[in-house]
Amino acid sequence: MSNTIIAAGAVVWRKSESGQVEVVVIHRPKYDDWSFPKGKADIGEAVIACAHREVLEESNLETQFGPYLGNVEYETIDGPKRVYFWSAKVITAYPFTPNSEVDKLEWHSLKSAKKILTLDSDKDILSKFSKLDLDTKPFILLRHAKAITRDEWQGDDDDRPLDSLGSYQADRLVPIYEVYKLEQIHSSDAIRCFDTVNALARKLNITLEVSGKLSESAYKKDKEKAFDYCKDLIKADKSILICSHNPILPKLFNKLTKKAEVESDDEKLQPADSWVIHRNGKEIIQVDRLDAPTA
Missing domain, CATH: 3.90.79.10 (Nucleoside Triphosphate Pyrophosphohydrolase)
Structure with missing residues (x-):
């Protein structure tokens, strides 16, 4: 077809x-x-x-x-x-x-x-x-766009930038995620995460909140740090996007949705993929998956 x-x-x-x-x-x-x-x-x-x-x-x-x-x-x-x-x-x-x-x-x-x-x-x-519970707001877990590989990068891993496809994806994310009328965007302090959502934050005229607690380096030291950062945010009555990394996001997703009666997603996120968790107060109503923009 x-x-x-x-x-x-x-x-x-x-x-x-x-x-x-x-x-x-x-x-x-x-x-x-x-x-x-x-x-x-x-x-x-x-x-x-x-x-x-x-x-x-x-x-x-x-x-x-x-x-x-x-x-x-x-x-x-x-x-x-x-x-x-x-x-x-x-x-x-x-x-x-x-x-x-x-x-x-x-x-x-x-x-x-x-x-x-x-x-x-x-x-x-x-x-x-x-049949929907309509009064929901999204809590989005977005993996950063495609970055230069670790083998290609000689500097600190947190400074590893997006490659050409990743930069294209970051631009294309703007019309996709502005539909959710986001009120907060939180990003790992890694350059590849910051650059993934910076254009989106500027378009929406909201402050990009950057935190090392969402980074891979923090995850290696304390696997609960990202969850501790997000567990109160998901309860807030706000439209929120979190930009972070694999393997943090799948574990974070599983912990945040553990008690919810929603279909699980065992697939890891590819660069610029996301899970959109629709919640009403403390209850999760539905989870959608959004694939990365294609070239």
Whole structure:
């Protein structure tokens, strides 16, 4: 299915004054259908970044992304299509202007949305969405981008920089992780970690908090130091990203999710991969894995 059209979108939601969950449904005159905001990915664009861009373009709503909802596949006149979906909470609602692509935008209860949606695949995604605990915030464990190998580097290991692919990955991480509306970014004091998330922190205009407790050298001396650093952070009602190393992150992930009823992930993170832990207070609701940007 190499010719499959890749697209992405989101179930955009808010709570009404009465506390009822409402979702956005849009009308597209070209197809005369009602659907969730979604659209085709640009060449080289990460699907989650595509979903965020399409939501903003089609609905004029700025959102904070939550748990991944899965993907659907169906046939179109242009060939097979695969669409990836996330939940997304409205942060800012800009005025909607009808246009040639989207001429109507409506807010519906879940029951009403199920009736108006045209595609059964959208209704399936709505069903998954309806089972979610929506009031979550992400706690992200990100492995640094690809660095120069130890064999190629003569200096101190903490000073080992990103290679050309790693620098590319660091730039591409910005549109991926800004969808989570991060409030804090914490990094190992190793150069390769700092340089992985520095551009993201600048784009979000937040202070990058650097700590030796997240470094490999600290881990070799005390394997509990990174966990001690993170155990209170994960309980905070904030959107947080931690950038660190293997083998720290897999052990940290296992300890942080030990009591949660979520699927485990036995695979190590490759450079610039992450686990996104969605939690509601002290409870972990879902864990998503985001792969590194590809060249």
